[in-house]
Amino acid sequence: ENAGIEGITLDRAALWIIAERPFRNDSLTMLVSMEKGKEEIYAYSLEPALDTDRGVSEILNYSSDEFLTLERGYSKERKRVLAEVYLCKLTKDHHVLKTKLADLNSLPIAKVDNYEGMSWGPVLPNGRRSLLLVSDDNENSPQTTDILVFELIP
Numbered sequence: 001e002n003a004g005i006e007g008i009t010l011d012r013a014a015l016w017i018i019a020e021r022p023f024r025n026d027s028l029t030m031l032v033s034m035e036k037g038k039e040e041i042y043a044y045s046l047e048p049a050l051d052t053d054r055g056v057s058e059i060l061n062y063s064s065d066e067f068l069t070l071e072r073g074y075s076k077e078r079k080r081v082l083a084e085v086y087l088c089k090l091t092k093d094h095h096v097l098k099t100k101l102a103d104l105n106s107l108p109i110a111k112v113d114n115y116e117g118m119s120w121g122p123v124l125p126n127g128r129r130s131l132l133l134v135s136d137d138n139e140n141s142p143q144t145t146d147i148l149v150f151e152l153i154p
Contacts, residue, residue: 004019004020005017005018005019005020006018006019006020006055006056006057006058006116007020007056007057007058007059007060007069007070008059009059009060009061009067010061011061011064012064013035014033014034014035015033015034015035016031016032016033016034016059016061016067017031017032017034017059018031018032018044018056018059018069019056020055020056020057031043031044031059031067031088031090031096040094041094042090042091042094042095042096043094043095043096044056044069044088044096045095045096045098046071047071047084047098053073053074054071054072054073054082055071055072055073056069056070056071057070057071057072057115057116057117058070058115058116058117058118059118060118060119060120060131062087065089065090066087066088066089066090067087067088067090068085068086068087068088068101068118068131069085069086069088069098070083070084070085070115070116070118070133071083071084071085071086072084072114072115072116080105080111080112081111081112081113081114081115082104082105082112083103083104083105083112083115084100084101084102084103084104085100085101085102085104085118085131085133086098086099086100086101087099087101102150104133104148107148109148113135113136113137113143113144113146114135114136114137114143115133115134115135115136115146115148116134116135116136117132117133117134117135117136118131118132118133118134119131119132119134120132121149124151126151128151128152128153128154129151129152130149130150130151130152131149131150131151131152132147132148132149132150133147133148133150134146134147134148135147
């Protein structure tokens with residue numbers, strides 16, 4: 001059901017991966033750290049959406065215990081993609097606390113497409129980081145490959 005590994009990122013000590021969707025009928029997916037033969041698993045809760053098949057399409061290291069995640073899904077009822085970016089903090093009890101940074105559907109862009117990639121862009125002239133999001137056209141002519149650029153304000 002295409003619920004395998006979707007996001008991957010490196011920090012200074014570990015490789016982090018995240019499963020796109022839950023493997024059971026709950027809203028939890030797994031964030032896994034692999035460091036020198038040691039593995040740690042964190043519970044990542046997807047935001048509830050009644051009419052949307054949601055998943056995590058990307059993860060990006062932010063600091064030693066924080067990540068950015070890109071959640072997205074397609075609403076058949078509303079016939080559109082829904083996507084959000086979250087700042088995630090790891091807890092000692094192996095959960096992930098999430099804060100929504102951006103709701104792409106609230107931005108003044110023509111349409112939100114199948115965003116699946118996230119990367120750090122260049123440092124901006126004001127010294128802040130830029131964040132890049134890229135969509136996948138799925139080799140489907142109505143869809144496009146778009147790149148969004150954001151200024152990350154701490």
